[in-house]
Amino acid sequence: MKFIIIGSGGCVCLPKPLCQCRICVEARKKGGRYKRYGCSLYLEDVSLLVDTPEDIAHALNASDIRTVEYILYTHRDPDHTLGMRIFEQLRLEWIDYYEKIPPRSPVEVCATPEVMETLNGIGIGYGAILDYYVKMGLANRRLITEPFNIGNIQISAVPVGKSKSVSVFMFENDGRKVIYAPCDCKPFPMEESLQNADLLIIGNTFVGDTLKNDRSIGADHPLRQELHSIEDVLEIKRKLFVNDIIVTHIEEDWGKSYDDYITLEDQYGVKFAYDGMVVEV
Ligand SMILES: [Zn+2]
Ligand SMILES: [Zn+2]
Numbered sequence: 001m002k003f004i005i006i007g008s009g010g011c012v013c014l015p016k017p018l019c020q021c022r023i024c025v026e027a028r029k030k031g032g033r034y035k036r037y038g039c040s041l042y043l044e045d046v047s048l049l050v051d052t053p054e055d056i057a058h059a060l061n062a063s064d065i066r067t068v069e070y071i072l073y074t075h076r077d078p079d080h081t082l083g084m085r086i087f088e089q090l091r092l093e094w095i096d097y098y099e100k101i102p103p104r105s106p107v108e109v110c111a112t113p114e115v116m117e118t119l120n121g122i123g124i125g126y127g128a129i130l131d132y133y134v135k136m137g138l139a140n141r142r143l144i145t146e147p148f149n150i151g152n153i154q155i156s157a158v159p160v161g162k163s164k165s166v167s168v169f170m171f172e173n174d175g176r177k178v179i180y181a182p183c184d185c186k187p188f189p190m191e192e193s194l195q196n197a198d199l200l201i202i203g204n205t206f207v208g209d210t211l212k213n214d215r216s217i218g219a220d221h222p223l224r225q226e227l228h229s230i231e232d233v234l235e236i237k238r239k240l241f242v243n244d245i246i247v248t249h250i251e252e253d254w255g256k257s258y259d260d261y262i263t264l265e266d267q268y269g270v271k272f273a274y275d276g277m278v279v280e281v
Helices: 022-030 056-062 086-091 094-098 113-119 129-135 230-239 258-268
Strands: 002-007 040-043 048-050 070-072 107-111 139-143 148-150 153-160 166-173 176-181 199-202 244-247 277-280
Touching: 002 056, 040 056, 056 086, 086 107, 107 113, 113 139, 129 139, 199 230, 230 244
Parallel strands: 048 070, 070 107, 107 139, 176 199, 199 244
Antiparallel strands: 002 040, 002 277, 040 048, 148 153, 153 166, 166 176
16 A cells, blocks of 8 residues: 655644744745645555645645545544535536536545534535535545445544544555544544554644743643643554554644654654655555
């Protein structure tokens, strides 16, 4: 399986508009691995994208992605969904539309019933934005109720928490297993099915106890209720017998640059994502 982390950023892009902190100034100057688009993943084998942050069009261009046939959604939070206009940019040809030539194959929008219900709550003046794209022939909904195959790749959605409004995705092929859990995955679903993965790509994680502007995250800090520390991630790795970890959904608030993360990789024994990172498993 060939994955490309086309967006490794968090709730805001990096550089953060207006911000003059060291990390944002450096990102504007150097570009490349120093800047980050919103969080999304591409699986090249089956032309599959996970999540559509608002800058997804730029992320697809930056990684020179050529085809998208499937879009999976982990959950409805704006930083993962508000690039939904991408359906127009992927499939709509206005001249064809006026000549009544239908778009070529609609993009399959895949989510669990619980997540799909929340996606249907994302609307424009005409109602659910997904209804509009389905009616235009740009997208089709597919509910994930059990593991399913696209080509040789088996895809499973594991719900997080009781509301099941967030999914962690698992991709399996030829004895290899990759888990993608970019956001809102605390407490982590410690399911048996997730054990022995070759790779866990995980977000929802803050990095280090001192963040941007020397803000200190003490033992009782509320951030720890919401997000995993790196120590939490290492515990998940140990308990689920995961081979490798890549941390994604990296926030500007962590106050670290691409170079800082390179240094931390040795210290923590995990890898940190950057935009365009290719991972073959
Ligand atoms: Zn900044
Ligand atoms: Zn998120």
